[in-house]
Amino acid sequence: MKLLVTGGAGFIGSHFIRHVLRKYPGHSVINLDKLTYAGNLENLREVEREPRYRFVHGDISDAAVVRDAMRGVDAVLNFAAESHVDRSILGADEFLKTDVLGTFTLLEAARELRIPRYVQISTDEVYGSVEHGAVRENAPLRPSNPYSASKAGGDLLVSAYWATHRLPVLITRSSNNFGPNQYPEKIIPLFITNALEDRRLPLYGDGRNVRDWLYVLDNCAAIDLVLHAGVPGEIYNIGGGTEVENIVLTRQILRLLGKPESLIQPVKDRPGHDRRYALDCHKIHSLGWKPAHELGAALAETVRWYKEHEAWWQPIKSGEFKAYYAKQYADRA
Ligand code: NAD
Ligand code: TDX
Numbered sequence: 001m002k003l004l005v006t007g008g009a010g011f012i013g014s015h016f017i018r019h020v021l022r023k024y025p026g027h028s029v030i031n032l033d034k035l036t037y038a039g040n041l042e043n044l045r046e047v048e049r050e051p052r053y054r055f056v057h058g059d060i061s062d063a064a065v066v067r068d069a070m071r072g073v074d075a076v077l078n079f080a081a082e083s084h085v086d087r088s089i090l091g092a093d094e095f096l097k098t099d100v101l102g103t104f105t106l107l108e109a110a111r112e113l114r115i116p117r118y119v120q121i122s123t124d125e126v127y128g129s130v131e132h133g134a135v136r137e138n139a140p141l142r143p144s145n146p147y148s149a150s151k152a153g154g155d156l157l158v159s160a161y162w163a164t165h166r167l168p169v170l171i172t173r174s175s176n177n178f179g180p181n182q183y184p185e186k187i188i189p190l191f192i193t194n195a196l197e198d199r200r201l202p203l204y205g206d207g208r209n210v211r212d213w214l215y216v217l218d219n220c221a222a223i224d225l226v227l228h229a230g231v232p233g234e235i236y237n238i239g240g241g242t243e244v245e246n247i248v249l250t251r252q253i254l255r256l257l258g259k260p261e262s263l264i265q266p267v268k269d270r271p272g273h274d275r276r277y278a279l280d281c282h283k284i285h286s287l288g289w290k291p292a293h294e295l296g297a298a299l300a301e302t303v304r305w306y307k308e309h310e311a312w313w314q315p316i317k318s319g320e321f322k323a324y325y326a327k328q329y330a331d332r333a
Helices: 011-023 041-047 063-070 085-090 093-112 146-165 187-196 216-229 246-257 282-287 295-308 310-317 320-329
Strands: 002-006 028-033 053-057 075-078 118-123 169-174 176-178 201-204 210-215 235-238 243-245 264-267
Touching: 002 011, 011 028, 011 041, 011 216, 028 063, 041 053, 053 063, 063 093, 075 093, 075 216, 085 146, 085 320, 093 118, 093 146, 118 146, 118 216, 146 169, 169 216, 176 216, 176 295, 187 201, 187 246, 187 295, 187 310, 201 246, 210 216, 210 246, 210 295, 216 235, 216 282, 235 282, 243 246, 246 264, 246 295, 295 310, 310 320
Parallel strands: 002 028, 002 075, 028 053, 075 118, 118 169, 169 235, 176 210, 201 264
Antiparallel strands: 210 243
16 A cells, blocks of 8 residues: 655654555655654654655645656655644634645645545544533534644635535544653643653643643554545544543653652643544544553553653754743743
8 A cells, every 4th residue: 555644743743654664564754744843753763764654845735746746656644734723823824724724735735646545643632622421523613722623624614525526524522632852832741741851831821721642553553544544534533541631631741750849830821722632533433543551551652662762852942942942931820
């Protein structure tokens, strides 16, 4: 099977590429990535000399580049996105360009080239905050921030291409991922690396917002299953099944690092901050997937990875990230 993976130099996409090349000797991968601040070819060192892997530097909103990269593939998996909520609050232009227009560009090329399978990698955030219970795939979309609104826009286009053009699309909506190689703007790698540097951990609001944590390799296994066995036109929720309040998660990280709780710094809340996400995952469970990693062990493994890979995150934190961090947290204390 020949795959086009977009956004494969990012966190989840790079894990997915390594997973596929390792597991399927007959599969090959083209990785189309714009290399934004979040794209990092270091994540793919292990496969860069592999003959079944090819990197194409380009933007998913560029129709000519997309058509070239997509010609002859058996499936497209769209991981490419602007993915950080706080950045979408500072400015949403790139989110709309990539998450909506980029998705549209991929869909148009897939339709023209009659691609047999298109998988859109989406998020639990499109449902908005879930105060009680858990949402199924047919729940209304109520995104609360520009990131989730742009992802919801992409999802609606994908579904429309199924309804209108019968393009064989599938959508996965996962909960919060964590693991090695995650850009240190997201809470887990930010708090681990800040703590390693004895810097404060900026905890938003009352710290009691709830996220359902999913180890990145479990998400890769679920996406793999949807790619190979999912039913076209269907949406699949993928949840870790481990709901944790941010304050509890923060204390757990500090404990694993042997750092004091005095590093926690309560800061002003994120505007439009969703209180809780919770997915009903019966559908993906029926397809034969459940998470294989337990949160405590996977978090310990993740902490160990950041401890041992300072050479990966130090250049990031002292580069582009520095200016972003100053702007993001300037008036929050
Ligand atoms: P990431 O920010 O780590 O990586 C995004 C990648 O996309 C980068 O390599 C970047 O260079 C690339 N990219 C951005 N704009 C592009 C463009 N216009 N053209 C080509 N490439 C472009 O993101 P991630 O955390 O790996 O998330 C991957 C996908 O999974 C996203 O679609 C995101 O919405 C979704 N998702 C993420 C999570 C999570 O917890 N991280 C949870 C659910 C869903
Ligand atoms: O400095 C922080 N302090 C803090 O309290 C940061 C960065 C976050 N938080 C809180 C906000 C959230 O309640 O931690 C929680 C997790 O925040 P993020 O890591 O920014 O993730 P979230 O906003 O939940 O979105 C993530 O999951 C869904 C990913 O970034 C998205 O790409 C994915 O779609």
